[in-house]
Amino acid sequence: MSEQNAQEHLNTTQSFTTQSFATQGAARLKITLDKLPRGTAAQVLKVKALSRALQQRLLSMGIVEGASVLFKGVAPLGDPLQIETMGYLLSLRRSEAAQIEVTPILARS
Amino acid sequence: MLPHSSDSLVRGVKFSPTRPARIALAGNPNSGKTSVFNALTGLRYKVANYPGVTVEKKEGKLALPNISHATLIDLPGSYSLDTYAFDEQIATSVLLGEFRGESAPDLIVAVVDSTNLERNLFFTSQLLDLGIPVVIALSMTDLAESQGISIRTEILSRLLGAPVVAICAKVKKGIESLRSEIENSLESHSTGVGFRWLSAAHALVTSVDRLADLATLLSPPVRHPKIHALSILSGSQVARSSELKVICEEEIERLRVLDVDAATIEATLRYQWIGKVVRQSTSAASAASRSLTQRLDAVLTHRVFGLMAFAAIMALMFQSIFVGASLPMEWIDMAVAWIGASAAEMLPEGQFRSLVVDGMIAGVGSVLIFIPQIAILFFFIGLLEDSGYLARAAYVTDRVMRKFGLQGRSFVPLLSSFACAIPGILSARTIPTLSDRFTTIMVAPLMSCSARLPVYSLLIAAFIPAYVVGGIFSLQGLVMLGLYLLGVVTAMLVASVLKLTVLRGEPAPFVMEMPLFRRPSLRVVVRNVLDRVLLFVQSAGTIILACSLVMWFLASYPRDVNIEQSYAGRIGHAIEPALAPLGLGWEVGIGIVASFAAREVFVSSLATVYNLGDDDTAPTSLLHVLNAQHASGEFTLAAALALLVFYVYACMCMSTLAVTRRETGSWSWTIFMFVYMTALGYGAALLTYQGALYFGLGGNVG
Numbered sequence: 001m002s003e004q005n006a007q008e009h010l011n012t013t014q015s016f017t018t019q020s021f022a023t024q025g026a027a028r029l030k031i032t033l034d035k036l037p038r039g040t041a042a043q044v045l046k047v048k049a050l051s052r053a054l055q056q057r058l059l060s061m062g063i064v065e066g067a068s069v070l071f072k073g074v075a076p077l078g079d080p081l082q083i084e085t086m087g088y089l090l091s092l093r094r095s096e097a098a099q100i101e102v103t104p105i106l107a108r109s
Numbered sequence: 110m111l112p113h114s115s116d117s118l119v120r121g122v123k124f125s126p127t128r129p130a131r132i133a134l135a136g137n138p139n140s141g142k143t144s145v146f147n148a149l150t151g152l153r154y155k156v157a158n159y160p161g162v163t164v165e166k167k168e169g170k171l172a173l174p175n176i177s178h179a180t181l182i183d184l185p186g187s188y189s190l191d192t193y194a195f196d197e198q199i200a201t202s203v204l205l206g207e208f209r210g211e212s213a214p215d216l217i218v219a220v221v222d223s224t225n226l227e228r229n230l231f232f233t234s235q236l237l238d239l240g241i242p243v244v245i246a247l248s249m250t251d252l253a254e255s256q257g258i259s260i261r262t263e264i265l266s267r268l269l270g271a272p273v274v275a276i277c278a279k280v281k282k283g284i285e286s287l288r289s290e291i292e293n294s295l296e297s298h299s300t301g302v303g304f305r306w307l308s309a310a311h312a313l314v315t316s317v318d319r320l321a322d323l324a325t326l327l328s329p330p331v332r333h334p335k336i337h338a339l340s341i342l343s344g345s346q347v348a349r350s351s352e353l354k355v356i357c358e359e360e361i362e363r364l365r366v367l368d369v370d371a372a373t374i375e376a377t378l379r380y381q382w383i384g385k386v387v388r389q390s391t392s393a394a395s396a397a398s399r400s401l402t403q404r405l406d407a408v409l410t411h412r413v414f415g416l417m418a419f420a421a422i423m424a425l426m427f428q429s430i431f432v433g434a435s436l437p438m439e440w441i442d443m444a445v446a447w448i449g450a451s452a453a454e455m456l457p458e459g460q461f462r463s464l465v466v467d468g469m470i471a472g473v474g475s476v477l478i479f480i481p482q483i484a485i486l487f488f489f490i491g492l493l494e495d496s497g498y499l500a501r502a503a504y505v506t507d508r509v510m511r512k513f514g515l516q517g518r519s520f521v522p523l524l525s526s527f528a529c530a531i532p533g534i535l536s537a538r539t540i541p542t543l544s545d546r547f548t549t550i551m552v553a554p555l556m557s558c559s560a561r562l563p564v565y566s567l568l569i570a571a572f573i574p575a576y577v578v579g580g581i582f583s584l585q586g587l588v589m590l591g592l593y594l595l596g597v598v599t600a601m602l603v604a605s606v607l608k609l610t611v612l613r614g615e616p617a618p619f620v621m622e623m624p625l626f627r628r629p630s631l632r633v634v635v636r637n638v639l640d641r642v643l644l645f646v647q648s649a650g651t652i653i654l655a656c657s658l659v660m661w662f663l664a665s666y667p668r669d670v671n672i673e674q675s676y677a678g679r680i681g682h683a684i685e686p687a688l689a690p691l692g693l694g695w696e697v698g699i700g701i702v703a704s705f706a707a708r709e710v711f712v713s714s715l716a717t718v719y720n721l722g723d724d725d726t727a728p729t730s731l732l733h734v735l736n737a738q739h740a741s742g743e744f745t746l747a748a749a750l751a752l753l754v755f756y757v758y759a760c761m762c763m764s765t766l767a768v769t770r771r772e773t774g775s776w777s778w779t780i781f782m783f784v785y786m787t788a789l790g791y792g793a794a795l796l797t798y799q800g801a802l803y804f805g806l807g808g809n810v811g
Contacts, residue, residue, distance in 0.1 A: 047373060051615050051616070051618075052193075052344060052345065052372075053193035053615060053617065053618055054618040054620070055372060055373070056189065056191055056192065056193060056345065057188070057189075057192075057193070057194075057618045057620045058618075058620060059189075059373060059376035059377075060188045060189035060191070060192070060231055060232075060376065061188060061228065061620060061622070062227065062228050062231065062380060064373065064376050064377040064380045065373065065377050066377070066381075067380065073406075073410060075410060075415075075504050075505055075507065075508060076410065076411065076412045076413070076415040076416045076419075076505055077416075077505070077508035077509065078508060079507070079508045080504060080507050080508070080517075080619060082406075082410065082504070082623065086225070086227040086228050087224075087225060087227070088225045088228060088622065088623075088625075089402075089406075089622070089623035089624075089625075090620065090621070090622055090623065091500070091504050091619070091620075091621050091622075091623050092618075092619060092620045092621070093507070093511075093619045096618060096619065096620060
């Protein structure tokens, strides 16, 4: 996702910024996990999963508010994605990652 | 307890030395649970299924220093008690004491992977809430040490409120202390505290307490009022009374106003608590020695090399099943033939001899013949699973499989079905979602298995001219390839249709852990192979044997007639009107009827039919007979093509049906498989024959 797009996205969502502990203070760049550039770390803001089964699975795998995730890579055919969280590797589909709202913390590459 | 209460009343109340202690082994997948189970039971265990469901149940005897009778139950690997995954739901219901009237276990051994403490402790934190004594087995401590992770078990134990034993299952370090800790906890029945993650200051506490108080008044009583309160708040369970439901909605609204999302707050609070526990008890140097996994992943999930490596590994596995199994299968064939011949010599000629030799011994042989393929496939799957590659294979193939409503984890079962659908269907157990598992099982037999090969070879050799196409490809080879592709394409189409209709449902999450690469344990892999083979022989084997006996009866009765007048022959004649539109005669009909037992029987029964039907006493090669019939126009190319297509589709393998019955636990699915495949076979064959006639392939091909 380009910076410009991210900024646009930010503008449209700014008014919904919650007071969760992950977003204390000023509004931060808010994107979905699938839009995160490869090699970037981010903090989970919200799991807005559409199905209860997906939400339950993500939560139990440690994708909770405030968790750090590192975007590791993409499968050879472009999907699913691989992330690292809590020191282990997790793969999930793009469509599933799109239901996780994150804020990038620092670029590693 | 009343002094005169009978033993049956004591059952399910509290552990007492008068009955065997039931100990459940629980933990995340890939947590080293199997190694701990093997070490604790000394590999003395039985494998069965949980009644009515096809989830594997392993039960072993647990030797303890003073308590003589203790059973260790290995539960399916779980990430959470609150779950939608089928296997995990079984684990949950056993732990909650809700599984088929079985009481809850007396103690839980929670296996926690010390290299992945935080995520593993999530499930453990749920186990600690159950009010059952928990002993925590910290596995893979050697690996954690080499990664620079140091865990202070006494601090961890104090923070969690349960005994913690560090073990390294591969060298049995700590297993003895685990045994004595299990015994201590059984005797003291110290259940620990539970709900430590639910900090008293949080708004959720009020809601949980209010609902739990109400839930205690329910009739029939709920075993765990607080757990029920939490699960109705998160929406994973329905409130058991209308009053509870009203209050629950009130509480959800109250939390929402405080900006607390009831569905996610429990997990968030648990992980926050776990984070504190881990920080206080663990120090990690650097994540240096993950490098093996990182280096391997750089290649194995690489855009180009990843696909190449995947293709190479799958080709190796497939070749091994195909080639590696052929020699042992020949030996089994020879041994069965030798035993049959010896029995024939010892027994007087007559019906009894025929029953023993052609019915029973041949029937047992038809069960044993599958063992080499099953063993080799499960050896490979074991290696791939234990080393961590199986998850990568699913990761690499998910994109393609999803197009057809399947997922990455369906790939290996479908690939192995090219060798034989039996091991393929058995290996569908590695798919955690029920609808994906069933879809995979339903289409697996459409992959052309090795038993179709003799049929394909014979008909192609007899009817397809050995032209060379485009300078390099032989027409015969291309037809063979076409038959395989026909099966694959149809399987994908059927899978899509199934997922859009009968097996439709909310799409199951793919979210999957990618375990670290490690050297597979040969002991675990080999023992798993033995378990699989034994399970196959015990359950599917009996059905296959029974069917073999029925087929023997049909082919050999009434007595003293040739095969044309036998029941099988009469059925062959009876179905002739149905075969005529396909251009096929009653001889082929007998072959088809006989090969409903197993496809490869087609060739031998056809040989029998033609030899018996001929007055010519000289043994006739089947190929020559077919060539002659082809030349005379009795058996046309169009009919041969129709027959080939029929064999691609038709479900003519009772062993597949027996295994499907076992793995789906349902006769309806089994019958559905038989009907849809056979109908597809007939319809497609009809279309092929009529189409071929239309294009002028009906006559003699000079």
